[in-house]
Amino acid sequence: MMNVAADFESKIRKYHSLPEAIVIDYKTIGYPFYLVRLDLTYLSNRTLELQEEFVIKCITHGLSDRREISSFLGVDNHFVEKVLSGLISKGIVKREEKLVVTELGLDALARQIVLDTVSETQTFYIDALNGKVYDYFKLNQVGKIDANCLKGVIRKPRKGHIEDVVDYYEEIEKALGTQNNRNRVELIQVNNFEKVYTQWHEVILVFYKNNPDDNEVGYETFSRNTIQVDYRKTIEKLYAQGQKVLDYILRFETNNEEEDVQIEQALSEEVIGIRKDDIQAVERLSVKISALNENDSFMEIKSQSFTEQRMALKKQLNEIKTQTKISEILHTSEHRDYLFEALKEVKNRLMIVSPWIRSNVVDNEFLFILEETLKRKIKVYILYGIKQKSGWGQQNDPSALKKLENLADSYKNFRFEKVKNTHRKIIVCDDKFGIVTSFNFLSFRADPSLTYRDELGVVLRDKETVESLFQSGLSLAF
Known part of the structure; x- marks a missing residue:
């Protein structure tokens, strides 16, 4: 688990250009999505790849040799041969005495400009905090008992109420257009609203300070071991609008003076010679050395100067550790x-x-x-x-x-x-x-x-x- 915190720390340092940032805690939250399953009817263009369409048209217009097609299109012979191999493997073109487009190929060519009506059931995910629609993402699910699950801000669509998804038609259309490399999709209607329920996507809130002396605590959002800027921006936007979705989690406070006195008293009673200033010095020097040890250090220092600075810091740190234990x-x-x-x-x-x-x-x-x-x-x-x-x-x-x-x-x-x-x-x-x-x-x-x-x-x-x-x-x- 300590390696996990170190990994978060390294990524935050690099992303925010904060070489002395320190991670102080992290916890899992459930970021809400509405899973919506819809029965749709839409028009879809079943296109060939552009190069496949051009080669087929060349063959149907009498260019039956690879070199002729290559010369006409002004492309390399090997490129045309690669496209032809793909078309032959799909049964769209066959090689006899000359190249011939099959019935399947002629049908595919005709369908390039014809929109087909498709009726099918599709699942979409609506981000319950910003309303964005996704047709798919790798969902690391968490349950209510496993994490601090956030409540949705966007109104949850009601099963059977097709009017609740009308505002999402344009994004649904875009999502459908990305499936199976379809180039053009036109949503005709939503026939039925089959399912809707909330799922929570695992997001790690990582709490950090810009440097050991900083009294303020900030946070970053991670998912699948990567900083998720969109989640943080959504949360920040909601806060700007007065929607404090993380208020019950993001209540930061550094140690007060009374607690600091108690810690120092405990240390002085139990371990002679340790002072608060020593603790802060160890922290500060350890973080500086850690920053210098980063392979892609943020500090533009010549190699010799870099080594000398690191050695000097290590010497100071070892002296304090020896003195204070x-x-x-x-x-x-x-x-x-x-x-x-x-x-x-x-x-x-x-x-x-x-x-x-x-x-x-x-x-x-x-x-x-x-x-x-x-x-x-x-x-x-x-x-x-x-x-x-x-x-x-x-x-x-x-x-x-x-x-x-x-x-x-x-x-x-x-x-x-x-x-x-x-x-x-x-x-x-x-x-x-x-x-x-x-x-x-x-x-x-x-x-x-x-x-x-x-x-x-x-x-x-x-x-x-x-x-x-x-x-x-x-x-x-x-």
């Missing part, structure tokens, strides 16, 4: 990946500290992987609990607590305890790594009903520091 910086989307990595890869002990516990995170997937970890005789510590003012903030989910309590009853190697009060959000995996962060590991999943946050964390890999972090966590339970 910070290995890397985490943003919102990366935390849950590390949580599951820890559960799957831990060899001896795992500690998770989180003020709150909610069932949207402690779900069936989490509980299954946790139990598999416990079956491997791993010592697992989950500590939670925060002192709250009455009626303030989120609450613990009783059902999630009960499921964890049941596991603790079943596995003696699982210590699940509520502590008196902690703001800490940490993970310790063996002596391999520790994480200190603002991200609530067991209660936050970038829920769209909450104000969006750029949750920031640090990864620590120094064995002595990781042990210190583990002991500080244990001290909460005593």
Whole structure:
């Protein structure tokens, strides 16, 4: 999953010419389309290719040799031979003592200027946010339970109400004209309205900042691993018109001063020597180095200067990492990946500290992987609990607590305890790594009903520091 975020980051950097852009989170939304199935009658021109028509006409007018046709049309012999081969394979021309157009060929030639009446049932997709009509696209479908599905802005056509698709006749006509290389289509009428229902196309909203120091969060839309400019432009146009279709998702907020103080306090208490300025410096230098490492760097720097700058930045970064023990910086989307990595890869002990516990995170997937970890005789510590003012903030989910309590009853190697009060959000995996962060590991999943946050964390890999972090966590339970 972390590679997915890096891929998004690379594409955003290139597309928007932002060499220091950083992806902080991403989520799936369902972009709505109305699937409409119509019984149509239209006039369609069943054309031959232009070069095929010219060659057939040459033969019917007495030019029976390839060289004669080539000379008359002023084209290469090989070109004429290629066209003839195709016509012969279709049964339109046959080669006897001379070239002859078959009855099938004569009929095809006659139909070049005759519009045929066609009646058939066709499926179309109406973009429910901008009203564009498509006859086909590769649809990665999502369901309502799989994504945050947007509501259509364009009125949904009603089954049986042919008048609801009258405004789409011109686009339907164009769509029909692209099928089977038809050159000209004239829609006569819609005979019947057979089906209509909503489908949702998978679109990934990727949240990013222009650079590590930027307080504003922007977004880009991806589908099939490609930036989808049309979707973003449609959404932006709707916002300009007052239609805030993403309002329940796009509620951004960076960490407030109180939260920043809590993070810095937690770091200073648990990992001596780490300051907020150091975290920002590691982030900034890491991003600059990443930008310089891009093969098609945006910076026009001579090769020697480029190498010198990268070496200087790496030296600064290594000095700060050595001094502060910070290995890397985490943003919102990366935390849950590390949580599951820890559960799957831990060899001896795992500690998770989180003020709150909610069932949207402690779900069936989490509980299954946790139990598999416990079956491997791993010592697992989950500590939670925060002192709250009455009626303030989120609450613990009783059902999630009960499921964890049941596991603790079943596995003696699982210590699940509520502590008196902690703001800490940490993970310790063996002596391999520790994480200190603002991200609530067991209660936050970038829920769209909450104000969006750029949750920031640090990864620590120094064995002595990781042990210190583990002991500080244990001290909460005593």
